[in-house]
Amino acid sequence: MEISDLMDRHRAVLPPWVPLFYDEPLEIESGSGRMVRGADGRDYLDFYAGVAVNTLGYDVPEIREAVERKMRTGIVHSSTFYLVREQIDLAERIAAASGIDDPVVFFTTSGSDAVETALLLATQYRRSQQVIALRYAYHGRSFGALSVTGDRAWQAQGFTPLRVAYARSGDKRNGGLAGLDDAAYAEACAEDLREIIATGTPERTAAMLVEPVQGVAGAVPLVPGQLRAYADVLEQHDILLIADEVQTGWGRTGRYWGYQWHDVTPDLLVFAKGVGSGFPLGGVVGRREVMTSLPGASVSTFGGNPLACAAALATLDYVDAHDLPAHALTMGRLLRETLDTKLKDPGVGHVRGTGLLMAVEFVDPLSREPDVSRALRVQERCRHRGLLVGLGGAFKNCLRIMPPLTVTAAEVRQAAGIIAAAVDDVPGGEGAPALPTSSLN
Structure with missing residues (x-):
């Protein structure tokens, strides 16, 4: 054709x-x-x-063989209402690698869905619809993810489910701070965040959502010390830190997670993209206290699909072995x-x-x-x-x-x-x- x-x-x-x-x-x-x-x-x-x-x-032979082995069982889907061995194995691997204390994992099918889950958990846990994001951020195409996206080319018009304030990104060239060194810029960003919390948000803020490197914005990393400075301010106000590792996870930045370039540990970590080597898979790993705060039951029909989890386990085996x-x-x-x-x-x-x-x-x-x-x-x-x-x-x-x-x-x-x-x-x-x-x- x-x-x-x-x-x-x-x-x-x-x-x-x-x-x-x-x-x-x-x-x-x-x-x-x-x-x-x-x-x-x-x-x-x-x-x-x-x-x-x-x-x-x-x-990749290792991925193909893992997927074919699972397909030969005839069970490529069963739902989260049944025990899924590959899902449990993968959750254990991701929990251990997350660096988060007492972690719990929930699987989705995409990064957008994972961001939605993190926002749902954070706002439920903190009983607030106020979120802080970064300028130029991109977090996905769904309703909540678009509402925290700081790039107007990707933002949806109309109503959004969250109140959002935007802090400074890692691009020092904009906003009159171009002459500052990294340490001074990080402190200026922290002061800006303090002002946002004090004057631009309600008394209670749920979370701050951060990409360690802003991929869609053009591979813009946070400057050294910036995320630590933000985390110090957040800790003073009991505001959750969510690391969006959809693009930075699984070693792409030279560390297993992008946040590991900074002296911080997030409360929630969002992952997707490269974990399944092309098979749709995403999720959230976070502190048990936050991850278990959702009242009632919830499911993800295709999240943690056995076939995608088999591909992901083979992917992580390869990442670690090499x-x-x-x-x-x-x-x-x-x-x-x-x-x-x-x-x-x-x-x-x-x-x-x-x-x-x-x-x-x-x-x-x-x-x-x-x-x-x-x-x-x-x-x-x-x-x-x-x-x-x-x-x-x-x-x-x-x-x-x-x-x-x-x-x-x-x-x-x-x-x-x-x-x-x-x-x-x-x-x-x-x-x-x-x-x-x-x-x-």
């Missing part, structure tokens, strides 16, 4: 707010390792990984160093991120305003040269880079070379020097 026919069918039956990449959208037909083959007959090096979902890449967090840190540093060396274009505003959650930002060289058009065209040229990367950023002017955690050094160098060549393919203005980079943001 011609791609134009498939696009027509897509437009006829799917809503217009489901976007597609590229002038000529791509259908992916098969994959192996970090390579995928499109219906156009071309092979591509995948540095987007299904939006950070395909943790181990494609056609120490993928350490590998992600090494490969992320190599990618960052190679991009910093190759990208001398004055229109490249920033190369940032942590581990294998990274972004390249494009700006006008003179005004330093976001250059959305160039980011879009560079993404097209990357595809033309055989590399798949995403788009994002708070101002939609970033390439998003998040390959499978099994990526090799040779593939990292190949991808960096393609990105540099694609930037050269797309002319930009000249004049101002590129913005400085740091080790984290």
